[in-house]
Amino acid sequence: MKAARVHERGKIVIEEVPVPEVGEKEVLIAVHRVGICGTDVGVVGGHVSATYPVTLGHEYSGVVAKLGSPRLTPHLKEGDPVVSSGGWGCGECELCRQGMDLYCTNRRSLGRNVDGCMAEYIKVDYRSVSKLPPAISLDEAQNIVNIGxxxxxxxxxxxxxxxxxxxxxxxxxxxxxxxxxxxxxxxxxxxxxxxxxxxxxxxxxxxxxxxxxxxxxxxxxxxxxxxxxxxxxxxxxxxxxxxxxxxxxxxxxxxxxxxxxxxxxxxxxxxxxxxxxxxxxxxSKGAAGAFPEAIRLLEEKKLQILPMITHRFPLAETAKAFQVFADKVADALRIVIDVRP
Ligand SMILES: [Zn+2]
Ligand SMILES: [Zn+2]
Known part of the structure; x- marks a missing residue:
């Protein structure tokens, strides 16, 4: 599959990598829409901590491609439209056990220390996945992390x-x-x-x-x-x-x-x-605990999301999309990468 990756500071490359293998506690998602966030720009620029090489991106929508263990995810099936949080805790440390996984020092953050969503597929922890109601389009859902x-x-x-x-x-x-x-x-x-x-x-x-x-x-x-x-x-x-x-x-x-x-x-x-x-x-850090309300707001059409999308690029042009994001003169706001049509 194709993925937009960073091996060294300042450089985005599109490369062919294997489709991720999902373990029991993981879900494979076919990515449709990705939004570029300032954090992604920081990963490329080196001022947001990240482990290279890494596939960029943490704000996206897609559909379930494979469930690691259907027993753990009875509410999901292949083909369901979904979103996920941008990361998850280790699940084992004291903070995680106290429900404060957003402060976990061993946190897995998409597009920073685990491969992100600027790729044809992404694998995520099953606990991070939320199913989308039919009223929400994948174009709207790409922004769920920010809404949360x-x-x-x-x-x-x-x-x-x-x-x-x-x-x-x-x-x-x-x-x-x-x-x-x-x-x-x-x-x-x-x-x-x-x-x-x-x-x-x-x-x-x-x-x-x-x-x-x-x-x-x-x-x-x-x-x-x-x-x-x-x-x-x-x-x-x-x-x-x-x-x-x-x-x-x-x-x-x-x-x-x-x-x-x-x-x-x-x-x-x-x-x-x-x-x-x-x-x-x-x-205020991240979207912990706020996904259900974010989904409800989208479902009830309470927020204007689509007018914010000013630019769209295919995955192959991810580097160009980042240039437009960084260009303070361009009238860019939300830049979306269409991984699938
Ligand atoms: Zn972000
Ligand atoms: Zn932890």
């Missing part, structure tokens, strides 16, 4: 008490968080970002105000609208600048959810606001 991550992030907040919010970073996940905040009844949501076309999309998805931080100081602008700051800020830009803005625009005793992996170091950090403002700061 966004659901988990927004769950940190007590939405009944939040009237105003800011989202920093109108990427795929930021736009999902925006939709979830509006759906949860937040009256005014501001989106801050660097690209006008993404900010326009944020408007279409319900943002009450948008600010382009290339042209305006987001802190001044948001403070202009909300002199005491906003009740909650979700940082999804993955930058230290975004994080600093989040600390600067959250109101006293408000909440900040740090949703993204920020790989750069903070040059300056003034911690006095922790005392002065008493903010509540949450981290």
């Amino acid at each position: 991550c966004s659901v988990r992030a927004v769950r940190k907040l007590d939405l009944a008490k939040i009237k105003t919010a800011a989202v920093i970073g109108p990427g795929n996940a930021g736009l999902m968080i925006l939709q979830l905040l509006k759906m949860g009844g937040v009256e005014r949501v501001v989106m801050a970002g660097t690209r006008d076309f993404r900010l326009e999309m944020a408007r279409r998805f319900g943002a009450d105000e948008v600010v382009n931080i290339r042209r305006e100081d987001p802190v001044k602008r948001i403070r202009g609208w909300f002199p005491h700051g906003v009740d909650a800020v979700c940082e999804s830009s993955g930058t230290t600048g975004g994080l600093q803005s989040a600390f600067d625009v959250v109101r006293s005793n408000g909440s900040v959810v740090v949703f993204s992996i920020i790989t750069e170091k903070m040059q300056e950090f003034d911690p006095s606001f922790l005392y002065l403002k008493e903010p509540i700061i949450y981290g």
Whole structure:
């Protein structure tokens, strides 16, 4: 089968590899749609930890090709449309046994330390697989990991008490968080970002105000609208600048959810606001526990997913797809690789 793999930093190759053999606790999935995520770009670039050589990708949809043990997966059969989480714990360590497998230090992460989904087939742990209801298309389902991550992030907040919010970073996940905040009844949501076309999309998805931080100081602008700051800020830009803005625009005793992996170091950090403002700061990692709700949201057509897909490429053009993702000038948002037509 064909797979998009990385052997050395900065280089994606399409190569012929054997179809994975499934063990008893594994499921083989024929991959249909894959979305490119910033984490995949980090794997190629070397700033997200990964074990080379590795097949890229962790956000996808497909159909069951083979069950390692039908006895373990009575709810699945060959041909079922499915998605899986982006990884799973070892199942044996203390954290895994306590149900905290997302913190497992021996975690298997697709496209990082086990082969991912930018290939014709992928094998995954049977516990990571979720069956899709018929109402959900494979085009929509490719984004399930991000929807789950966004659901988990927004769950940190007590939405009944939040009237105003800011989202920093109108990427795929930021736009999902925006939709979830509006759906949860937040009256005014501001989106801050660097690209006008993404900010326009944020408007279409319900943002009450948008600010382009290339042209305006987001802190001044948001403070202009909300002199005491906003009740909650979700940082999804993955930058230290975004994080600093989040600390600067959250109101006293408000909440900040740090949703993204920020790989750069903070040059300056003034911690006095922790005392002065008493903010509540949450981290949110992955989609643990949020898949059922993510599937329900898709099934009930509550989220706008398809308008986010701006580009599509065949598997053979994966390297080109990554170039478009990295090109900050291209109006790219969700780039999908069509592994099968
Ligand atoms: Zn991802
Ligand atoms: Zn473990």
